[in-house]
Amino acid sequence: MTLFEQTTILVREAGAEFGSGLAIVTSLQREGVVMVDLAMNALGGIRVMTIDTGRMPDGTLEMIGLIEARYGIQIERIRPDDAEVAAMVEVHGRDLFYDSVPKRSLCCNIRKVWPLARALKNVDAYFTGLRRGQSETRKDVAVFERSSTPVKINALAEWSAQDVAEYTAALGLPENRLYSEGYTSIGCDPCTRPTKPGEDERAGRWWWETDEARECGLHFSPSGKVERTADVLLREILEKVRANA
Numbered sequence: 001m002t003l004f005e006q007t008t009i010l011v012r013e014a015g016a017e018f019g020s021g022l023a024i025v026t027s028l029q030r031e032g033v034v035m036v037d038l039a040m041n042a043l044g045g046i047r048v049m050t051i052d053t054g055r056m057p058d059g060t061l062e063m064i065g066l067i068e069a070r071y072g073i074q075i076e077r078i079r080p081d082d083a084e085v086a087a088m089v090e091v092h093g094r095d096l097f098y099d100s101v102p103k104r105s106l107c108c109n110i111r112k113v114w115p116l117a118r119a120l121k122n123v124d125a126y127f128t129g130l131r132r133g134q135s136e137t138r139k140d141v142a143v144f145e146r147s148s149t150p151v152k153i154n155a156l157a158e159w160s161a162q163d164v165a166e167y168t169a170a171l172g173l174p175e176n177r178l179y180s181e182g183y184t185s186i187g188c189d190p191c192t193r194p195t196k197p198g199e200d201e202r203a204g205r206w207w208w209e210t211d212e213a214r215e216c217g218l219h220f221s222p223s224g225k226v227e228r229t230a231d232v233l234l235r236e237i238l239e240k241v242r243a244n245a
């Protein structure tokens with residue numbers, strides 16, 4: 001059985017188990033488009049969601065229209081809370097992520113993690129485009145992650161970059177124009193650069209963090225309690241949102 005056939009069976013099984021509670025969350029990279037194509041063919045339709053952080057590159061925003069036109073679907077855009085973004089920018093500036101790992105984490109939480117968590121409240125399970133070959137941190141990713149709700153299904157976990165590229169080319173799927181400029185993983189515009197030959201596929205994401213990521217990021221509160229710096233920053237922003245309301 002081919003990888004394509006195995007994945008199609010998996011997608012159908014997920015469809016049978018989760019029905020209309022099933023969705024795809026995609027950043028519209030090649031893997032996400034393959035996932036949309038597989039699910040549309042195997043299931044006849046599926047909710048497709050993408051996070052529009054407000055800092056996406058034009059190439060990614062263009063992909064929304066291309067995918068909607070090809071499959072006749074409406075992609076749901078998940079957006080951050082305006083008040084949270086405004087408070088964060090007011091306190092730390094728009095490009096705070098270059099300052100430190102905790103500030104980058106704050107931005108990712110406010111623009112991506114929290115909006116996604118809110119959007120997934122009415123979803124039972126969702127497909128991702130994660131692959132084991134994308135990076136060292138993803139090498140053990142499971143196909144089904146059932147330990148939390150909603151269930152996360154990494155249906156392409158066993159696919160290689162070449163499998164994805166071949167499927168994309170064979171079916172003439174739309175692809176983000178940034179791939180032709182040397183990008184191998186595409187996230188927010190200010191946090192992604194093209195990769196160099198031999199580099200990890202995701203080496204262009206938050207490339208400036210190499211040294212800072214080794215910091216423990218711990219902080220002592222006025223009461224003497226140990227807290228992660230990222231948590232302190234998040235709490236400050238929520239207090240600011242309340243003060244601005």
Ligand code: SF4
Binds near residue numbers: 053097108109111189
């Ligand atoms: S990737 Fe960069 S711009 Fe996007 S949410 Fe994270 S820190 Fe913010």
